[in-house]
Amino acid sequence: MLNKHKKIITLILVLLLSQVGLIYILLDSGNQNLLQSIEKIKLPGKDKNSLLASHDSYHMKKSFYDQAYKHGSSDIKIAKDKVYGGIIPHHLFAKEKIAAWFMGLPDTDYETVILIGPNHFDVGPTNIIISQNKWNTPYGDLLPDLELGKKLVSDKNVAIDEGPFVNEHSISGLIPFIKNSLPDAKVLPIILKLNTNKEDLDFLAKQIINNTNKEKTLVLASVDFSHYQPSLVADFHDDLSKAVIEDFDFERIHNLEIDSPASIYAVLKYLENINTQKSNLVFHTNSSTLLKNPDEPGTSHLYYYFGDGPPSTQNSISMLFFGDMMLDRNVKDKVDTKGIGYIFDTLGGEENRFFMSPDIVSANLEGALTNNGAHYPPEASIDFAIDPKYIKDIRDKYYFNFFALANNHIIDQGYRGMEETAQNLRNLDINFTGCGDAVVDDCSETSLAVAKQKVGIAAFSMVYNPFDVDKALDKIKSLKNENDLVVAQVHWGVEYEHQFNTTQQELAHQIIDAGADIIIGHHPHVVQGMEIYKNKPIFYSLGNFVFDQYFSEDTQQELGVGIHYEQGNYQIYLFPILSTGSQLSLMKAGERDVFLNKFIDWSEIDESYKNQIKQGRIILQ
Numbered sequence: 001m002l003n004k005h006k007k008i009i010t011l012i013l014v015l016l017l018s019q020v021g022l023i024y025i026l027l028d029s030g031n032q033n034l035l036q037s038i039e040k041i042k043l044p045g046k047d048k049n050s051l052l053a054s055h056d057s058y059h060m061k062k063s064f065y066d067q068a069y070k071h072g073s074s075d076i077k078i079a080k081d082k083v084y085g086g087i088i089p090h091h092l093f094a095k096e097k098i099a100a101w102f103m104g105l106p107d108t109d110y111e112t113v114i115l116i117g118p119n120h121f122d123v124g125p126t127n128i129i130i131s132q133n134k135w136n137t138p139y140g141d142l143l144p145d146l147e148l149g150k151k152l153v154s155d156k157n158v159a160i161d162e163g164p165f166v167n168e169h170s171i172s173g174l175i176p177f178i179k180n181s182l183p184d185a186k187v188l189p190i191i192l193k194l195n196t197n198k199e200d201l202d203f204l205a206k207q208i209i210n211n212t213n214k215e216k217t218l219v220l221a222s223v224d225f226s227h228y229q230p231s232l233v234a235d236f237h238d239d240l241s242k243a244v245i246e247d248f249d250f251e252r253i254h255n256l257e258i259d260s261p262a263s264i265y266a267v268l269k270y271l272e273n274i275n276t277q278k279s280n281l282v283f284h285t286n287s288s289t290l291l292k293n294p295d296e297p298g299t300s301h302l303y304y305y306f307g308d309g310p311p312s313t314q315n316s317i318s319m320l321f322f323g324d325m326m327l328d329r330n331v332k333d334k335v336d337t338k339g340i341g342y343i344f345d346t347l348g349g350e351e352n353r354f355f356m357s358p359d360i361v362s363a364n365l366e367g368a369l370t371n372n373g374a375h376y377p378p379e380a381s382i383d384f385a386i387d388p389k390y391i392k393d394i395r396d397k398y399y400f401n402f403f404a405l406a407n408n409h410i411i412d413q414g415y416r417g418m419e420e421t422a423q424n425l426r427n428l429d430i431n432f433t434g435c436g437d438a439v440v441d442d443c444s445e446t447s448l449a450v451a452k453q454k455v456g457i458a459a460f461s462m463v464y465n466p467f468d469v470d471k472a473l474d475k476i477k478s479l480k481n482e483n484d485l486v487v488a489q490v491h492w493g494v495e496y497e498h499q500f501n502t503t504q505q506e507l508a509h510q511i512i513d514a515g516a517d518i519i520i521g522h523h524p525h526v527v528q529g530m531e532i533y534k535n536k537p538i539f540y541s542l543g544n545f546v547f548d549q550y551f552s553e554d555t556q557q558e559l560g561v562g563i564h565y566e567q568g569n570y571q572i573y574l575f576p577i578l579s580t581g582s583q584l585s586l587m588k589a590g591e592r593d594v595f596l597n598k599f600i601d602w603s604e605i606d607e608s609y610k611n612q613i614k615q616g617r618i619i620l621q
Helices: 002-018 020-026 029-035 062-075 092-103 146-152 175-181 198-210 231-247 261-273 329-338 341-348 350-355 388-398 414-427 469-482 502-514 589-602 607-615
Strands: 054-056 085-088 112-118 128-130 134-137 140-142 158-160 186-192 217-222 227-229 278-286 298-307 317-325 360-365 402-404 431-433 445-450 453-461 485-491 518-522 530-533 536-539 544-546 557-566 569-580 583-586 617-620
Touching (some): 062 092, 062 175, 085 092, 085 261, 092 278, 112 175, 112 261, 134 175, 140 175, 186 261, 227 231, 227 350, 231 317, 231 557, 317 518, 341 350, 341 583, 350 388, 360 485, 360 544, 402 453, 445 469, 453 469, 502 518, 502 530, 518 557, 536 557, 544 557, 544 569, 569 589, 589 607, 607 617
Parallel strands (some): 085 217, 112 217, 128 158, 317 544, 360 402, 402 431, 453 485, 485 518, 518 536
Antiparallel strands (some): 085 298, 128 186, 227 298, 278 298, 317 557, 445 453, 530 536, 569 617
16 A cells, blocks of 8 residues: 555655646645645646645536525625634535525635545544645636635644545535635635544634634635424524524533534634634524424434624523433333333433533432332332432433422332442432422432533422422522522322322422422423413423323323523424334324324413414423
8 A cells, every 4th residue: 555655655746747637637646745845846837736736616506506596586685794714505506595694795805715524534643634635616716715714724733634625515515605705715624533622722723813803704604503403403402502502602612412522612712812702593494394393203403603792691501301200110021131222212202301501400200210220129119219220311311401300209218228329429410409309308409500500400390299388488488589590390189190289389389489490391201282481381281101001192202391591582492202112203293293282281371372283392580
């Protein structure tokens, strides 16, 4: 192989001296990276740019991009101020909106466009890789900014390697838009591996600032957003992505459900350092919606301009709640024989992205988390214990990070079981709250730091006996004084009854009056209705989540609730779930419609919310 490469290099040098135009034709793509320094050779009477090796844009048919500009012309939203940076997708299904984004730039006097995208195939010698080739496009050649590239590559963590760019669509798909809309600009493509660390990204941003004129430079993130999810789930995830981006919340970028957190981080860090953090969301699209098939898994897209000014301060919080989770008895048998993925993978979708992104992913843990799942005497007819290894898998693979413990089964293994539950959850770095049934004490409340805010969560249970309401309300009041958002989880109600009762309702109103912003209920093993009281949501029961009650349809129809909360405003997403032998999946359109109509019948809500529930999304402002 080494001798083969030497022969090719010799051939290249001979061809350069005789017939420069044949170089790229005779080389296969695997050896194009050998040409990265050819531009240094200057021949009399020749344009040095003709000596550059080149890549092809993703599509080389001019008609493909012409159609994008033709149809995108009706969507143009001209930016009011100069644009210093942006975010656009590379999913060319949305090519018309990409064209409209470029046509909306208020000026075109950029000397360099820095295009940063994911290294989808995770190849190359370093986490940060740049291209120095020119690009063949349907609109002519787009030349690289060689001087800037040389300055950036002086860092040991940045490398020139043309190989990864041959098949990297995050770059090649957008190159023709740059050439057509900004014909006089040069380009510096940069691709980042998924696990590029923050220190390297910070350094990259500073290097760009130190070696460019911000008034003549446009820095773009080529990033697609939610993947492999129905449009409603994607919208829930995108709510958080928008808030994190617009707030320049660097701590949460790497938790977003997007294809390249590193690319977003690098571009936002650059913009932060040049004080151009004012965001303008130009478009928000989704391939499933564009295909008019919202249940089909697709890809979503956000398009941003960034200009002079500070970032927003939304400090939003994203939460995902489920009902009762029991991992013993028949469920344990299934997990032991088929693995934890049997339960969750269908719901999670490809790459388990359903569970990604929210700050809090929570369920009610039905049973003690004892060492090795041990059962302690005295034994009962219904007696649950859960092995911590299952919870570790659920944490690692499906992002669960909070459990409510206040229920009638947390004490199944006695006080020893409760103590082991708390210790095992701490060992797993999972947050929790809740005492045994009817107990209100210090274990009934906790506070979490989320998005520069504090979230207080209380959990109470009233199955066999009522708890001390006054004491519980004092807990809520105390949490309200110390936190920005208060969530109450309550284990209550009559088993297998879809209609919540007056005892639940009266207590729920008291809890809201005391300061709770959200109530999540469970225990009846079936879904109960909801209520909006003083503009705050009450979900009386989400039903089962993971359980082995296979004897009825109602016990296997469940509800997941996603809540995006922002300074008193709520975007609430309803995710009806079907459990088939404990295997979870989202309900499909017809089945979901029937379920949501029943959910409306079980609820006490104004007419104005009924249509929203049918669409699976409730907005409270």
